[in-house]
Amino acid sequence: MISVKEIVEKLHLEAVSSTRSLDRPVAGGYASDLLSCVMKGAKKDDIWITLQSHVNVIAVASLIGLAAVIMTEGNRPDQETLNRAESEGVTLLLTPRTTYTVVGALNELGIKGNP
Amino acid sequence: MAQVPKFTKIQELIYELPIERVMKKNVVQVSPDTTMTELKEILRVNRISGAPVVEEARLVGVISIEDLIKALVEGDIQAPVRKRMTTQMITVRQDESVIEAVKKFTQYKVGRLLVVNESGGLTGILTGGDITRGLLEAISLDYHAEEISRYRAKHIFEDIVSDQTSLILRYKVKAKDFNSGGRASSKLKRALDRLGAVPEVIRRVAISSYEAEMNLIIHADEGGEIIAELQPEVMRITTIDHGPGIPDVKEAMSLGFSTAPNWIRELGFGAGMGLANIKRCADFMKLESKAGAGTQLDIVIYLRPEATDETSPQGEKPQEPA
Numbered sequence: 001m002i003s004v005k006e007i008v009e010k011l012h013l014e015a016v017s018s019t020r021s022l023d024r025p026v027a028g029g030y031a032s033d034l035l036s037c038v039m040k041g042a043k044k045d046d047i048w049i050t051l052q053s054h055v056n057v058i059a060v061a062s063l064i065g066l067a068a069v070i071m072t073e074g075n076r077p078d079q080e081t082l083n084r085a086e087s088e089g090v091t092l093l094l095t096p097r098t099t100y101t102v103v104g105a106l107n108e109l110g111i112k113g114n115p
Numbered sequence: 116m117a118q119v120p121k122f123t124k125i126q127e128l129i130y131e132l133p134i135e136r137v138m139k140k141n142v143v144q145v146s147p148d149t150t151m152t153e154l155k156e157i158l159r160v161n162r163i164s165g166a167p168v169v170e171e172a173r174l175v176g177v178i179s180i181e182d183l184i185k186a187l188v189e190g191d192i193q194a195p196v197r198k199r200m201t202t203q204m205i206t207v208r209q210d211e212s213v214i215e216a217v218k219k220f221t222q223y224k225v226g227r228l229l230v231v232n233e234s235g236g237l238t239g240i241l242t243g244g245d246i247t248r249g250l251l252e253a254i255s256l257d258y259h260a261e262e263i264s265r266y267r268a269k270h271i272f273e274d275i276v277s278d279q280t281s282l283i284l285r286y287k288v289k290a291k292d293f294n295s296g297g298r299a300s301s302k303l304k305r306a307l308d309r310l311g312a313v314p315e316v317i318r319r320v321a322i323s324s325y326e327a328e329m330n331l332i333i334h335a336d337e338g339g340e341i342i343a344e345l346q347p348e349v350m351r352i353t354t355i356d357h358g359p360g361i362p363d364v365k366e367a368m369s370l371g372f373s374t375a376p377n378w379i380r381e382l383g384f385g386a387g388m389g390l391a392n393i394k395r396c397a398d399f400m401k402l403e404s405k406a407g408a409g410t411q412l413d414i415v416i417y418l419r420p421e422a423t424d425e426t427s428p429q430g431e432k433p434q435e436p437a
Contacts, residue, residue, distance in 0.1 A: 033383050034386040035383045059325065063325050
């Protein structure tokens with residue numbers, strides 16, 4: 001199974017929090033900007049791709065045990081969000097690219113969505 | 116769900132443990148004027164393979180059993196340590212994590228690192244063996260602490276006997292406090308984990324309590340309260356607020372219906388899925404509300420999924436609110 005680290009390298013992502021757990025394997029992928037959709041559709045050990053960059057992203061990622069979160073289109077989390085991510089052990093990855101492009105690249109790496 | 120190997124405890128510890136927790140303190144030191152013959156005795160008596168060389172409280176080098184063997188071969192055994200010691204000293208700071216030491220061992224291919232404090236004074240010495248021993252100790256400590264608290268929590272319902280034992284956890288939720296969103300549900304999730312609930316049940320509790328918590332933050336005028344009552348077989352989560360209340364509960368339950376204002380939707384809330392998510396995760400759910408008065412939401416989740424069918428009385432199945 002591909003690790004968060006390999007994704008960071010192949011997609012040139014910027015890892016900004018909880019960078020210690022980059023060896024974690026990624027089971028699948030999920031993309032949405034609606035938190036309730038993520039609560040419903042994303043599974044444990046998935047990677048989540050979103051435009052959102054506020055602190056509630058961390059709560060959602062931690063509650064469902066996501067492997068990492070990719071924030072797209074250059075959105076950057078504020079300090080409070082970074083602190084919370086660090087304390088909850090949530091790995092945040094940043095990219096200037098769009099959600100569509102990132103999902104396409106992840107698919108090519110073999111990361112599939114839940115059926 | 117696929118079984119995924121977790122990030123190992125060892126990897127975590129290598130980054131978290133400070134060097135001072137694994138290093139050898141009370142380091143045997145030698146002076147540069149010590150002879151190699153004397154050094155041989157010092158190493159033998161203390162059962163060590165090397166020592167830092169200190170002159171007037173200042174670290175000036177390091178001498179090892181390898182240097183001693185070379186001196187023996189060259190017949191230079193009467194030489195002072197000063198002549199045979201290595202002056203290239205690889206140091207690490209005591210407050211750095213063990214990973215820094217591991218990197219230096221790999222980079223410099225040395226057998227020992229000198230550990231110094233902030234002002235550069237020698238406080239210890241570190242070998243590969245010290246790291247292995249330190250990690251093993253830390254792991255067993257960690258393991259025991261977690262095992263004990265898990266064991267205690269798991270047996271709480273057996274240890275405390277009554278006709279009906281329950282544990283009540285209350286969380287206050289402030290209105291519009293988005294920065295704290297998910298805190299109550301995280302704590303609830305952790306409590307269930309400690310109590311040894313199965314992962315699928317924990318996930319259902321996490322999702323439904325998060326949605327309920329966010330509803331209080333987004334909609335309730337003065338916030339509200341989450342009361343989770345844990346019994347050996349079942350968990351009841353109740354959220355209560357004092358307004359504004361829901362004018363049409365049936366409409367509120369329908370998928371996609373939301374009254375959240377735009378600024379809240381921009382944060383990714385208000386998808387009109389919250390109550391539907393709760394309903395999907397709960398074994399039983401009831402939403403009661405009166406416009407102008409307040410709202411009460413009751414959620415019931417059975418902690419042992421296999422027990423659901425036997426213990427669930429008729430009608431305690433997911434249902435539409437009246």
